[in-house]
Amino acid sequence: MILFVAIIIFWEGVRRLVLGYPPAGSPEDTAAWVMENNKHPDLCFKMGALSIPFPAPLYSKMGPSTESNRKLCVFLIAQKMKDPRICELLLPGEYGLACISDLWPEVLPEDGCGWDVSNPKIFQCRHIGGPLRKSAICNDFSDNVKQFSACISYTASRDKSLEQCKNIPDADIRLFCQIKMKAWMDYPELRDSFYFGKQIPSDNP
Secondary structure (H helix, E strand, O other), X not given: OHHHHHHHHHHHHHHHHHOOOOOOOOHHHHHHHHHHOOOOHHHHHHOOOOOOOOOOOHHHHOOOOHHHHHHHHHHHHHHXXXXXXXXXXXXXXXXXXXXXXXXXXXXXXXXXXXXXXXXXXXXXXXXXXOOEEEEOOHHHHOOOHHHHHHHHHHHHHHHOOHHHHOOOXXXXXXXXXXXXXXXXXXXXXXXXXXXXXXXXXXXXX
């Protein structure tokens, strides 16, 4: 028993100090460890790797899989850091798109924006407590950087144009647009995903 414990302690030291793997714990624990120690989020995929298995009750094997826990770890870091680039670690896959889309409220926290359901060529925005603004031209929102940036982002998403993302003045919304459109371009198998939204006709030929 003493030898077994010694082996465990030694091997855990090798895992953490030599190989740099995260300590044992939940996805939340691992995500916190990665951020607190300024580690790369891809270490989430080493969660539980090379661990010496302990005898465990049956119920412990009925929870989420190791793969699911690792993905959740990445997802949690992306949301906490508010960085859609981290979500790219989860691509290709719906979970990666979900990770990106869930960051939209973070880049546009005080404005509700989107296409008018009765006329999908009309863009509309409302700041918290403010009037509803509508226009088919993004420049009509240029007095509000966030709304103007949102309009260009939505238009880029409609036109499926990564190039248009470069015209977005707000850095956070520009990065969001670039990551999402890059996913569209790089992973054709995901183009029917719910997270790319309803396909609105483009003005481009």
